[in-house]
Amino acid sequence: MTNPITAAALGVGRTLLQAGTHLAADVATATVRGAEAVGAKVSGKVVEPATLRLSVLILSDERGVPLLQPADLDPAISFASSVLETVGIRVRHVGTRTVTEPAPTGALDPRANRALLLDEFLGRNAFYGDHLRRFADAGESTDLVGRPVTAIVVRDIAGRTTGCSLGVSADWVIVQAALFDRSQPHSYDESVLVHELGHACNLPHHRSKGNLMFPSSSPPGNLRGSALTGWQGALLHANRHVVPGVTRS
Numbered sequence: 124m125t126n127p128i129t130a131a132a133l134g135v136g137r138t139l140l141q142a143g144t145h146l147a148a149d150v151a152t153a154t155v156r157g158a159e160a161v162g163a164k165v166s167g168k169v170v171e172p173a174t175l176r177l178s179v180l181i182l183s184d185e186r187g188v189p190l191l192q193p194a195d196l197d198p199a200i201s202f203a204s205s206v207l208e209t210v211g212i213r214v215r216h217v218g219t220r221t222v223t224e225p226a227p228t229g230a231l232d233p234r235a236n237r238a239l240l241l242d243e244f245l246g247r248n249a250f251y252g253d254h255l256r257r258f259a260d261a262g263e264s265t266d267l268v269g270r271p272v273t274a275i276v277v278r279d280i281a282g283r284t285t286g287c288s289l290g291v292s293a294d295w296v297i298v299q300a301a302l303f304d305r306s307q308p309h310s311y312d313e314s315v316l317v318h319e320l321g322h323a324c325n326l327p328h329h330r331s332k333g334n335l336m337f338p339s340s341s342p343p344g345n346l347r348g349s350a351l352t353g354w355q356g357a358l359l360h361a362n363r364h365v366v367p368g369v370t371r372s
Contacts, residue, residue, distance in 0.1 A: 171368030171369045172208065172211050172212060172213045172368050173211060173212045173213070173360055173365050173366060173367050173368045174212070174213050174214075174215050174365070174366045174368070175207060175212050175213070175214050175215070175272065175320065175324070175359075175364055175365050175366075176214075176215050176217045176262075176269070176270075176271035176272070176364070176366070177200065177203070177214050177215065177216050177217065177271055177272055177273075177274065177320070178216075178217050178218050178219070178220075178258065178260040178261050178262075178271045178272075178273045178274075179193070179196055179216070179218070179219040179220070179273065179274050179275075179276065180219075180220055180222060180251075180254060180255065180258060180261070180273055180274070180275045180276065180295075181193065181219065181220070181221040181222065181276045182222050182226040182230060182231060182275065182276060182277055182278070183221065183222055183223055183224065183225055183226060184225065184226065184231060184278060185225050185226070185227075185228065185231070186225065187223060187224075187225045189221050189223075190231075190276050190277070190278055190300040191276060191300045191303055191304065193219040193221070195303040195304065196219065196276075196303055196316075198303075198305075198313055199302070199303055199313045199315075199316040199317070200214060200216050200316070202313040202314070202316075202317060202349075203313075203316055203317035203320060206317050206335060206349045206351070207317065207320075207351075207359070209350075209351060209356075210351050210355070210356030210359060210360070211356065211360070211368070212356075212359055212360070212365060214317075214320075217260045217271055218258075218259075218260030220254075220258050220260070222254050224254075226250060227250060229242075229247060229250075230248075230250040230251065230277070231277055231278040231279070232277065232278055232279045232280070232281070233248070233277055233280060233281070233287075233297055234280075234281045235280050235281050235282055235284040235287040236284070236287060238281065239287055239289065239297070240289055240292065243289060243292065243293070251275055251295065255273060255295060258273070261273045261294075261295075262294070267363060268363045268366075269363070269364070269365075269366045270294055270363070270364060271294070271364070272294060272295065272296060272320055272323045272324075272364055273294060273295040273296075274295070274296050274297075274298050274316060274319070274320075275295055275296070275297050275298070276297075276298055276299075276300050276303075277297050277298070277299060277300065278299070278300055279299060280297060280299050284299075285298070285299040285301075285302055285310070285312065285315050286298045286299065286302070286315040286316070286318060286319040287319070288319045288322035288323045290322055290323065290325060291325060293323075294323070294364075295323075296319040296320065296322065296323050297319075298315055298316055298319060299315075302315050302316070308342060308343045309342060309343060310342060311342055311343070312340055312342045312346065314335065314340050314346060314347050314349060315340065317335060317349075318335055318336065318340070318347070321335060321336055321355075321359070322336075323364065324358070324359050324362040324364055324365065325358060325362055326355055326358060326359065329352075329355075331348070331350070332347060332348060333347075333348030333350050334347070334348055334350050334351070334352070334355075335347065335348065335349050335350060335351055335355075336351075336355070
């Protein structure tokens with residue numbers, strides 16, 4: 124049996140290696156995309172919109188009841204695409220899978236931010252990883268460029284958090300099921316999914332409430348905005364998850 128300290132050290136090493144690999148892919152992607160953009164501008168060619176692929180994994184509670192139905196996600200996915208289209212990126216929903224196996228409470232009600240990263244180090248997010256590996260639409264670990272971001276629908280997130288991303292360290296984000304339930308106006312918020320996609324593509328928080336990356340959003344009357352700046356758009360296009368558009372004359 125592996126010593127807990129050894130297991131934690133291995134988890135830290137594994138996560139840091141993955142983050143380093145992803146960061147290197149982002150830097151390489153940014154260099155190539157920058158050269159392509161300059162070339163297209165000089166030649167007068169038109170570049171079609173880029174694509175960010177999204178897959179969704181819906182968990183089931185301890186009794187095996189799905190946290191929501193796939194159709195409940197459609198408005199938030201459409202909103203995400205409309206927001207990112209303002210900076211030349213389309214969201215392509217490649218698939219949704221409902222996990223019929225009852226999820227453990229720790230997976231249904233995860234911690235957030237640094238605590239979620241610590242849980243990743245310690246292997247406590249293994250339930251997510253096991254099912255992501257079985258989900259073809261989530262891509263393969265070897266897909267360094269163009270791999271979908273997978274949104275994992277959970278029941279509740281610790282604290283006052285409704286979504287969380289580990290940024291460059293992971294290809295998945297977590298979002299709370301109540302965000303997609305129109306019958307709950309005090310929790311329904313279409314902005315959280317695309318906000319977390321932004322974090323997954325390395326966007327930091329923004330201080331303007333009108334910006335998509337503003338830290339907080341309180342439905343129904345105090346929602347964050349959906350604007351994105353030029354530099355945020357450039358950062359998104361440079362990310363490894365975003366597949367560049369076709370260049371045509």
